Amino acid sequence: xxxxxxxxxxxxxxxxxxxxxxxxxxxxxxxxxxxxxxxxxxxxxxxxxxxxxxxxxxxxxxxxxxxxxxxxxxxxxxxxxxxxxxxxxxxxxxxxxxxxxxxxxxxxxxxxxxxxxxxxxxxxxxxxxxxxxxxxxxxxxxxxxxxxxxxxxxxxxxxxxxxxxxxxxxxxxxxxxxxxxxxxxxxxxxxxxxxxxxxxxxxxxxxxxxxxxxxxxxxxxxxxxxxxxxxxxxxxxxxxxxxxxxxxxxxxxxxxxxxxxxxxxxxxxxxxxxxxxxxxxxxxxxxxxxxxxxxxxxxxxxxxxxxxx
Amino acid sequence: xxxxxxxxxxxxxxxxxxxxxxxxxxxxxxxxxxxxxxxxxxxxxxxxxxxxxxxxxxxxxxxxxxxxxxxxxxxxxxxxxxxxxxxxxxxxxxxxxxxxxxxxxxxxxxxxxxxxxxxxxxxxxxxxxxxxxxxx
Numbered sequence: 022x023x024x025x026x027x028x029x030x031x032x033x034x035x036x037x038x039x040x041x042x043x044x045x046x047x048x049x050x051x052x053x054x055x056x057x058x059x060x061x062x063x064x065x066x067x068x069x070x071x072x073x074x075x076x077x078x079x080x081x082x083x084x085x086x087x088x089x090x091x092x093x094x095x096x097x098x099x100x101x102x103x104x105x106x107x108x109x110x111x112x113x114x115x116x117x118x119x120x121x122x123x124x125x126x127x128x129x130x131x132x133x134x135x136x137x138x139x140x141x142x143x144x145x146x147x148x149x150x151x152x153x154x155x156x157x158x159x160x161x162x163x164x165x166x167x168x169x170x171x172x173x174x175x176x177x178x179x180x181x182x183x184x185x186x187x188x189x190x191x192x193x194x195x196x197x198x199x200x201x202x203x204x205x206x207x208x209x210x211x212x213x214x215x216x217x218x219x220x221x222x223x224x225x226x227x228x229x230x231x232x233x234x235x236x237x238x239x240x241x242x243x244x245x246x247x248x249x250x251x252x253x254x255x256x257x258x259x260x261x262x263x264x265x266x267x268x269x270x271x272x273x274x275x276x277x278x279x280x281x282x283x284x285x286x287x288x289x290x291x292x293x294x295x296x297x298x299x300x301x302x303x304x305x306x307x308x309x310x311x312x313x314x315x316x317x318x319x320x321x322x323x324x325x326x327x328x329x330x
Numbered sequence: 331x332x333x334x335x336x337x338x339x340x341x342x343x344x345x346x347x348x349x350x351x352x353x354x355x356x357x358x359x360x361x362x363x364x365x366x367x368x369x370x371x372x373x374x375x376x377x378x379x380x381x382x383x384x385x386x387x388x389x390x391x392x393x394x395x396x397x398x399x400x401x402x403x404x405x406x407x408x409x410x411x412x413x414x415x416x417x418x419x420x421x422x423x424x425x426x427x428x429x430x431x432x433x434x435x436x437x438x439x440x441x442x443x444x445x446x447x448x449x450x451x452x453x454x455x456x457x458x459x460x461x462x463x464x465x466x
Binding site: 079234 | 334335341381382406408
């Protein structure tokens with residue numbers, strides 16, 4: 022019991038993920054600034070933001086469902102952290118995890134987006150409701166591509182649903198991203214990650230210039246700080262999932278720690294460059310993109326991995 | 331100074347309220363986000379909703395229609411909140427001060443923490459105002 026609580030709260034759970042996610046969020050903002058020839062924020066900026074948000078007043082909507090409004094960020098943070106623990110544990114302690122934890126991670130990674138839209142609907146704000154409707158459509162469009170991509174990975178690892186088996190299969194037969202189907206899967210999961218993190222071009226659910234932060238419009242103070250923390254954790258969890266499933270997982274001894282950090286930074290760099298070189302899509306364009314192109318790529322990857330290419 | 335107020339000064343999120351502005355101040359505010367001035371160095375961001383804001387930046391002359399909206403925004407904002415009166419119109423009313431729809435400079439309606447005068451203020455003047463606000 023103590024061990025599980027340690028895993029959940031300290032390492033590799035909440036405190037570790039929020040700190041690493043904050044650093045990744047800083048690198049995201051810094052890379053954005055360098056792309057635009059600016060200097061960018063200081064290193065501790067994400068933690069200054071969190072400290073300030075906890076310091077500020079939290080306002081509850083008068084005509085909303087207050088309990089749901091306040092519970093949504095808590096559930097978002099806890100499920101994101103739990104997903105991160107399940108993703109990182111097989112890398113930190115080889116052989117841990119259980120059969121089927123890939124499916125658990127898939128469901129846990131959906132919950133943050135779901136709670137954002139519940140919180141937005143509970144706030145009773147019309148722009149929040151608009152953002153929630155877009156978030157809902159976005160979830161519907163990317164989840165199918167995501168589960169198809171995970172299916173292809175399961176096939177490539179020899180029909181295993183356990184993350185530690187997937188890592189072991191990559192250590193024996195080379196990383197999955199090295200094959201043709203692996204490259205297709207990398208593209209699919211990269212765009213799904215982009216949509217799950219609600220970054221440009223898939224940020225239409227918050228769209229701060231258009232519907233004023235959409236789903237987060239009514240959140241302030243500590244509740245918004247919890248949402249920020251959940252977003253930092255997701256910014257760590259989804260690239261970590263990509264590294265685990267496609268790039269051979271994290272090594273934790275000696276020089277391979279550096280190698281693990283480089284894999285993570287590479288994916289953050291890709292996400293940030295996509296975010297900086299694309300305009301925001303409309304929701305129908307995003308749905309078409311996922312339903313048609315990403316599903317097509319994922320199905321092609323399944324077929325290719327069935328014949329071992 | 332406590333940790334909370336230290337973080338507050340390091341991460342000011344700005345909400346921009348344009349009254350009956352002629353749009354010149356608004357362009358100068360956007361200038362501060364460009365590579366040459368880059369206020370993100372100080373952790374500042376422009377946000378789209380008053381619920382996330384730490385600074386209420388009021389530009390343009392405030393007429394009778396804007397007055398109630400400005401008050402409502404001030405009441406909706408989570409405290410602590412800093413208010414900045416921006417440009418000649420925000421500080422004193424400028425050339426509109428004697429107009430019959432003019433409803434007062436900003437400091438007659440809500441308490442103001444810093445004034446940035448100019449028509450429009452240069453980005454250097456805005457940065458000077460920010461430094462004043464941070465040292466307050």
